[in-house]
Amino acid sequence: MRIVLIAYDFPPVPSPQSLRWAYLVRELALQGHEIHVLTPDLPGYGVGGLPVIPATVTIHRVYPGPFSAFLRGRQTRSIAPAPAGTVATEVVQQAPPPGQSGHAFHELNWKGRVRYRLENGFSERPVSSLNWKGRLAEKCKAGLSYFLFPDYRAEWLPWARKCLHALLEDVRPEIVVTSHEPACSLPLGLEAKRLGYKWVADLGDPVLATYTPARWQDRAGELERDVCLKADLLCVTTEKTAELLEHRHGAGIARRLVVTQGYDASFVDEPSLxxxxxxxxxKLELLYTGSFYSFRRADALIDAVASVPGMRLSIGTINAPDYIHRAVAEHPGKFRLLGFLSHRTALSAQRRCDVLVNIANADPVQVPGKVYEYLGAKRPIVHMRGADEDATSELIDAVGGGWHASAQSGELAEMLRALKVMKDAGQLPEGAGNPERLVSHSWQRLASLWSSEALRLSNVADVDIGGRVVSQVISTRK
Incomplete structure (x- = not known):
């Protein structure tokens, strides 16, 4: 099966949506599918450790727009060549001045810190982490995002649309896939559908979310409705999200498929990691690896850990908010900042701590991708709910992965105190008590589920030749 994936976030960017499609692309390519990825020509930030994309995948990198190109130093940054055969074939299509680029990862200089701020506009961060260049760039980002929907990243659309038309004519895919977030990929899916191609909208979370700026809520709702009604297949990450979209837009929405975030069942820890x-x-060693936002705060957790002796919370994040820095300064033995961990380093640490900590988003239908990584680590999870009931709590209950408590420091402290007693007695349980339900969330199983549904949609059948599943085209697009 020939697939064109449109993904604004893709390696070397280490965002959750980038990781989602790095794993799915890897597994789909290993199944024998032909995959082309349309993505902006952007550098990564932080350190690497992302999944290796098979060399059979062709990545078409296009000009990201003038502001993003200027900000990320497209004309001046040096490129470290990747080892031969370890990354996908790259096709770079960008505006003048022309240049060829490959994968590279950068430490967080001022451009990297600005890039992080732009990608995580809702995080709370100490202003002192940016110099005048960073503060100026932040103001420029805010200005562009005021006029561009859904935000400044929509500036890549003219170049992406031109490349998409050429790619569709050249590849003639059976399936076109759009990855959300960000929502700037979705208009390209609508364009592919208008041209007669089968379209899978990997929506993940709703376009109209609790954090959508007020000025864009009507437009986000309209785009979400167009996607739900015009896509051939709607992919979401939780059943609650599917129910919410059906409630909003009626029974006429596209056929839906729940493909959760996942964990890598093939990951092998290494001594160096x-x-x-x-x-x-x-100590009772707690670990949180993830980001902080205005809709994902850890105040109650900080208070609870500070109040219970014999434990420490380690935090792996690219940029911690002020209240985390204050906690580290006031209680250096209770809190530890690890900085930005590479993906593989984070996976390794998750498997060696005592308890993994998750902080709920404000939207109860969302399950952070880190939760599935946590489940794969097979360590117990303490989930701090943001609502009386949320999708993450239900997932943890179903898999048997740990416990959840309300965002009240007293309740959390009581739970942590009980866990410390369990550790001292050698009775701290393993996570993921239901192995069969756990394995259903592996990227390997999820890719097979996605592939089976996409094959049915595209009129392509699986043929078993010598034990290897390949794809046979039954009919092409109309």
Whole structure:
């Protein structure tokens, strides 16, 4: 099956949506599908450790727009060549001045910090982390996002649309897929559908979300409705999201498929990774790896950890908010900032701590992708709910992965105190008590589920030749 994936976030960008499609693309390519990825020509930020994309995948990188190109130093940054055969074939299509680029990862200089701020506009961060260039760029971003929907990243659309038309004519795919977030990929899916191609909208979370700016809520709702009614297949990450979209837009929405975020069942820990983050056997070691937002705060967790002796919370994040820095300064033995961890380092640390910590989003239908990574680590999870009931709590209950509590410091402290007693008695349980339900969330299983549904949609059948599943085209697009 020939697939064109339109993804604004894709490696080397290490965002959750980038990771989602890095894993799915890897597994789909290993199944024998022909995959082309349309994505902006952007550098990564932080350190690497992302999944290796098979060399059979062709990545078409297009000019991201003038502001993003200027901000990310497209004309001046140096490129470290990747080892031969370890990354996908790259086709770079960008505006003048022309240039060829490959994968590279950069430490967080001022451009990297600005890039993080732009990608995480809702995070709370200490202003002092940026110099005048960063503050100026932040103002420019805010200005562009005021006029461009859904935000400044929509500036890539003219170049992406031109490349998409050429790619569709050249590849003639059976399926076109759009990855959301950000929502600037969705108009390209609508364009492909208008041209007669089968379209899978990997919507993940709703376009109209709790954090959508007020000025864009009507437009976000309209775009969400267009996607739900015009896509051939609607992919979401939770059943609650599917129910919400059906409630909003009626029974006429596209056929839906729940493909959760996942974990890598093939991950193998390595001594070099284990040595980078160490834990104290005498303490109850808690670990949080993820971002902080205005709709994902850890105040109650900080208060609870500070009040219970014999434990430490380690935090792996690219940029911690002020209240986290204050906690580290006031209680250096209780809190530890690890900085930005590479993806593989984070996976390793998750498997060696005592308890993994998750903080709910404000929207109860959302399950952060980190939760599935946590489940794959097979360590118990403490989930701090943002509502009386949320999709993450239901997932943890179904898999048997841990416990959840309300965002009240007293309730959390009581739970943590009980876990410390369990550790001291050698009775701290493993996570993921239901192996069959756990394995259904592996990227390998999820890719097979996605592939089966896409094959049915595209009129392509699976043929087993010598034990290897390949795709046979039954009919092409109309």
């Amino acid at each position: 284990a040595a980078s983050v160490t834990f104290d056997a005498d």
